[in-house]
Amino acid sequence: MRVIARVAALTALGLLLGAAGPADSPVNVPEPDGLYTGPPRGYTPATLKGATVVDRKGLEALLPEGPVLIDVVLADHRPAGLPADRPWLPTHRSIPGAVWMPGAGGAPLPPEKEEAFLRRVAELTGGDRAKPVVTFCRPECWGSWNAGKRLVAAGYSRVHWFPLGVEGWQDDHDTAVVKPDPAWAESGNGRAAQR
DSSP states (O other): OHHHHHHHHHHHHHHHHHTOOTTTOSSOOOOOSSOOOSOSBSOOOSOOTTSEEOOHHHHHHHGGGOOEEEEOOOOOOOOTTOOTTSOOOOOEEESTTOEEOTTTTOSSOOHHHHHHHHHHHHHHTTTOTTSOEEEEOSTTBHHHHHHHHHHHHTTOSOEEEETTHHHHHHTTSOOEEEOBOHHHHHTTOTTTTOO
């Protein structure tokens, strides 16, 4: 009986850890050694080694420096059962000026997709790995954490992770409708249409 209770307690703790966020996590979620490959939504660590975690005020203070804002929110997919002859016009709202690369925070990404992500960020920063870059998604989203982790591993020295995401920004600020980044879309992002 004690073994069953212990297994149940460990299972519950594992569920909390697998589904735990910086702002309201009931547990301390450790950073994984590499990219996070579990469910894309769930509580995230409060840190990202090699990067600066910013809240809304921190992002506001960074904006005058003209950081590259990278939104990795997955694109919505056409609802099941919606007739093909019916228009479906989804919109994505983001932080004004953001570059939307749907699915760029996925893990694992095929090598060609990871190369396309790093190539596009290099273009956006003008090859300056010291230019500030901010990754974000939605609250409790591992995608933006992974995107930041990729950039740190690629040698970017001023990576900022905004875990509050689009919703955290729109609490005090306007958002803007954005389209997927054309260069990212052309790279054949098969994950862009998933949600």
